Amino acid sequence: MDSTVTTDTEENVWGGGNQPLGASYGKMMMWFFIVSDALTFSGFLAAYGFSRFKFIETWPIADEVFTHVPFFHGNYPMYYVAFMTFVLIMSSVTMVLAVDAGHKLQKTKVIWYMFLTIIGGAIFVGSQAWEWATFIKGDYGALETKGGRILQFVSADSGERLALRDFSETIPDDRVDHEKKNGVWYYQGESLPSYSLNEVLEGVKSNSNVLIRTEYLKDGHKTVLTREETLEKLNDASMVVEGANLVQNEYGSRLFADFFFFITGFHGFHVFSGVVINCIIFFNVILGTYERRGHYEMVEKVGLYWHFVDLVWVFVFTFFYLV
Amino acid sequence: MAHEHKLAIFRGRLKFKSNIQKIWGVLIFLTLITIVEVVLGIVKPTSLTHSYFLGMKVLNWIFIILTVVKAYYIAWDFMHLRDENSSLRRSIVWTPIFLVAYLIFILLFEADYIYQVYRDGFVTWNF
Numbered sequence: 001m002d003s004t005v006t007t008d009t010e011e012n013v014w015g016g017g018n019q020p021l022g023a024s025y026g027k028m029m030m031w032f033f034i035v036s037d038a039l040t041f042s043g044f045l046a047a048y049g050f051s052r053f054k055f056i057e058t059w060p061i062a063d064e065v066f067t068h069v070p071f072f073h074g075n076y077p078m079y080y081v082a083f084m085t086f087v088l089i090m091s092s093v094t095m096v097l098a099v100d101a102g103h104k105l106q107k108t109k110v111i112w113y114m115f116l117t118i119i120g121g122a123i124f125v126g127s128q129a130w131e132w133a134t135f136i137k138g139d140y141g142a143l144e145t146k147g148g149r150i151l152q153f154v155s156a157d158s159g160e161r162l163a164l165r166d167f168s169e170t171i172p173d174d175r176v177d178h179e180k181k182n183g184v185w186y187y188q189g190e191s192l193p194s195y196s197l198n199e200v201l202e203g204v205k206s207n208s209n210v211l212i213r214t215e216y217l218k219d220g221h222k223t224v225l226t227r228e229e230t231l232e233k234l235n236d237a238s239m240v241v242e243g244a245n246l247v248q249n250e251y252g253s254r255l256f257a258d259f260f261f262f263i264t265g266f267h268g269f270h271v272f273s274g275v276v277i278n279c280i281i282f283f284n285v286i287l288g289t290y291e292r293r294g295h296y297e298m299v300e301k302v303g304l305y306w307h308f309v310d311l312v313w314v315f316v317f318t319f320f321y322l323v
Numbered sequence: 324m325a326h327e328h329k330l331a332i333f334r335g336r337l338k339f340k341s342n343i344q345k346i347w348g349v350l351i352f353l354t355l356i357t358i359v360e361v362v363l364g365i366v367k368p369t370s371l372t373h374s375y376f377l378g379m380k381v382l383n384w385i386f387i388i389l390t391v392v393k394a395y396y397i398a399w400d401f402m403h404l405r406d407e408n409s410s411l412r413r414s415i416v417w418t419p420i421f422l423v424a425y426l427i428f429i430l431l432f433e434a435d436y437i438y439q440v441y442r443d444g445f446v447t448w449n450f
Contacts, residue, residue: 021411031415042423046430053434054441063364082361086354093350096401100342147450220372236450300403307401311394318390322364323383 030301034308037270041312044263045319051255058149058215060252061222062321068134081321084127085313088271091120092310099303102296107285110299114282117306121275128268135260138243140164141193142250143200145236150252152213153204154224164240167210168195168203193240201234215252260320267316270309277302329405332396349400356389 021028052059063077070080098113141164143151153162173196195203204210212230216223225233241250249257281302290296328342332349339345363371363382371382399405404412441448 021414022408023411028411031411035415035419038419039422042419042426046423046426049427050430050434053431054437056435056438057442078361078364082357085357089350089353089357092397092401093346096346097343099403100346145450147448149449220367304402307397310401311397314390314393314397318360318386322360322386 024297026297026301027304030304034304037308038312041263041266041315044259044266045315048259048263048319051253051259055253055255057217058253059217060215060256061217061220065135065251065256066131066321067139070130078321080127080131081317084124084131085317087120087123087127088310088313091117091124092307094120095303095306099296099300102290102299105291105296107288107291110285110296111282114278114285114299118275118278118282121271121278121306125268125271125275128264128271132261132264135257136243136245138241138250140250141195141240141242143197143237144239144241144248145233146238147236148254149236150215150241150250151233151237152222152250154211154213156209156211156227159224161213162210164195164200164203164242167207168199169206171196171199171202173198193242195240197237197240200240201237204230204234263316263320267309267312270312274302274306274309278306328403332400345400349396353393353396356393360386360389 019025023031066081067075067077068080069076094113094116098110098117101109101113140152140161142153145151153164153167154160155162204212208227210230211227212225212233214223214225214233241248243250244257244260246254246258246261248254251257281298284290284298285296290298328345330340330342330345331338332345332352337348339348363385367382371385372380374381376384398416404415440446
């Protein structure tokens with residue numbers, strides 16, 4: 001080793017302070033994390049594709065599931081999700097602007113752009129919470145058969161969807177909600193649906209206008225049964241389903257609800273943690289931490305994470321709401 | 324940090340004067356794509372939903388391609404991949420693409436097989 005001639009270049013290579021691939025340590029680690037996280041999300045989405053191809057003929061139509069806009073009544077497929085997508089892209093833009101201002105060491109601009117980014121993220125998380133609440137609460141209600149299939153109802157005249165409340169009979173029933181305060185022990189019974197199975201069945205039988213719509217897809221539409229088939233199909237019904245949770249789903253295949261909660265939930269968790277990290281960096285900028293450090297690379301690093309969250313949403317949007 | 328921004332997009336066809344202008348330009352482009360997607364998703368033209376390519380509706384192919392285009396511009400311009408070393412860019416981009424393409428290939432083929440078993444096999448599930 002003593003005989004080795006030390007040249008300038010070798011000193012640079014072994015002397016430390018190198019940046020492999022021209023990226024600083026922190027940025028490179030953020031990229032490593034993003035790549036591995038991207039693989040996690042891809043795993044989820046591929047699993048979604050797996051289940052969908054498995055039940056390709058009976059999968060719910062997303063346009064019919066997500067039709068609500070806050071403060072408006074009626075049928076508005078996609079509009080709200082499109083708005084959420086735009087909010088997230090917009091907050092991505094303010095984030096790049098913050099990074100750009102950071103490069104130029106303009107502290108006030110960084111503060112404002114970070115602030116706008118945080119607001120955008122908060123609007124998105126709030127919208128997603130609202131979307132979850134609407135999805136869980138449900139819309140029309142449906143019957144579940146013994147085999148776990150979903151039967152929905154349409155009007156024979158107009159072809160529009162019918163909610164259970166539109167036609168169900170009211171039959172006096174002695175079954176009541178078992179609440180915690182009436183229990184000997186600290187438990188409560190499963191909550192009852194707004195209409196019992198019997199009330200819905202009688203309602204269908206007495207209203208000749210009601211037809212059953214099955215999960216079967218034909219030419220992009222769900223199959224509607226004739227009146228005779230409807231009455232026969234009622235024998236298969238086993239329970240009333242309202243809304244969606246991890247076990248039941250009035251919109252169709254249960255897996256659809258499971259994946260919806262899982263994938264958008266995991267993404268929403270990312271957005272939430274992104275907002276928290278953005279807040280930390282935001283206060284650090286205000287306190288002048290990066291001003292003293294001489295560079296705003298931390299802003300760039302959280303920026304990478306924030307854009308990644310946006311990137312994932314682009315894919316979730318396509319595979320959950322569009323395709 | 325120190326390196327310069329590359330200010331041209333669309334393979335050099337559109338050049339911007341500053342990085343900030345490029346950011347707004349990319350935003351306009353991404354918004355346009357999203358609007359096209361939403362309009363197609365609401366209208367669902369029958370010519371696109373009833374024609375198939377490789378077993379999938381043409382409309383869905385359009386959605387997927389537009390999504391990849393959007394992802395490209397988010398990664399290249401918002402995440403500054405355009406300004407990074409090509410070696411860093413390639414290792415970040417091609418590793419997931421290879422793994423994900425493989426995963427999707429396996430899972431979708433397997434799912435289609437299970438679908439056929441459900442359809443043709445002696446399994447009753449619709450009762």
